[in-house]
Amino acid sequence: MSTPAIDRPKRHAAAAIWGAVIGTLGGLIGLGGAEFRLPVLIGVFRFAALEAVILNKAVSLVVVASAILFRTSAVPMDDVVNQWPIIANLLAGSLLGAWLGASWATRLRSETLYRVISVLLLVIAVVLLIKHQGGGQPLLTGLRQIALGVVAGLGIGVIASLLGVAGGEFLIPTLILLFGVDVKLAGSLSLAISLPTMLMGFARYSRDKTFVVVRQNVPFLTFMAVGSLVGAFCGGLLLGLVPAAALLPLLAAILVLSAIKVWRHARR
Template identity: 40%
Template sequence: MNKKQSVLLSLLTSTPIGALGGLIGLGGAEFRLPVLLGMLKLSARKAVAMNIAISLITIISSIIFRIPKISISTLLPLSLVMFSIIVGSMTGAYFGADFSKKVTESLLKNTILILLIFIGCLLICEGFVPFITGGINFGHVSIKVLVGVFCGLIIGFISSLLGVAGGELIIPILILIFGVDIKIAGTVSLLISLPTILIGISKNASNKMYSDKKDFTSLILPMGIGSIIGAFIGAALVSMISSEIIRLLLGILLIFSALKLFIEKK
């Protein structure tokens, strides 16, 4: 594949993935990775590094386009939950990097497979017959903070092992446990994912993974442009699509991700 074809493919494939990021609140790493590995024939190490860099562009673009559509007064009450999940996520990511050497990949994938299918089915059922109202009643704010930290530990742990931002887990946790509307949860998820992505990029930069200028011009730049265009489209659709449909879409994506994981495991 020549450079012109690579640029065109990068632009075309990144736009719909960026639209998912803008609509739901995901970095799109899981959907972008097969393109980098399969179509563009990158090595696994380089694909992960490029994926994280493009995810950063997707997340920042989605935040910029989504924030004006949501009142800041809506986000302020969630600041404590956001902070507690971020603290837990950073800690979980730190320990997850070491634990990855001890746990078998098969056990990890089986656990995530079951978790994603369960959450996906729960969200689809909730989309058809709403039964979750206001999340869990914690009784005291300190308990809510502890739960947020614990959830963050799980998110960061899994994210560090799989090399993703963790939006697929963050959004369901915000909806099912903390009772956040999915449209707001998508924006909050992007804000929570940002520190994890920045740590991943700094780690790859220290390992000289971004030293080749050709990667920037032929891959990161065109995929970044496609992600920005997609994020704009996705963010514009947020106000047009009901929360129930977005919840259904997220549930389907979670189950799809789980099945993809199962196929790869086989």
């Protein structure tokens, strides 16, 4: 395991602070913030690529599980359950994708994984810049919709496992465009799909020897998870005060810079 760059007490305090900052950023754009957490785990806390992905997955699980409960006041659970065919459609692909993505991540050389992470961060930056209007007619219907849903779920599951993220950046636009779901409901459906998908990836990672990084960093993970939850709550409160038109380009730029920094790790 990589050696932490700072002493343990300071490291835990920094984990909570970074967790709060990342959670706030995620809350402002309606995501868990894992795409911002991963570069911090690599660049600030000096974890190796696979260690950072596994730790990111662990924190993301806590954040997503909590977010599902937080959203029930805005989107009743019955509304989510009633959309079970859509959930099942995407899960049919995402569960397999999560297992495959985690398997590939454990087999890739560290330098290659750094480069894969860097490229995917750039992809997310582009996705953040695309505005997704809520609700309307589904792109396809019938068997074609089901087939494309499975394929989309497969790709999202792979990306989610490779980065240790929930995949909401891709799930929400898929739900809106492919299935015609309202943007508000899409956020809750995304979480309902993300949780079992992430559990599948986490189960696969638990079979790899690198998974020991979770047991060795329980206090660190706890501080970062608590900070992330507090930040997500604050981000939700600030949501109406910061226009998305100004925020998204800034966050995309942060991801681009993070991608460049992560890419440089592959040369070390």
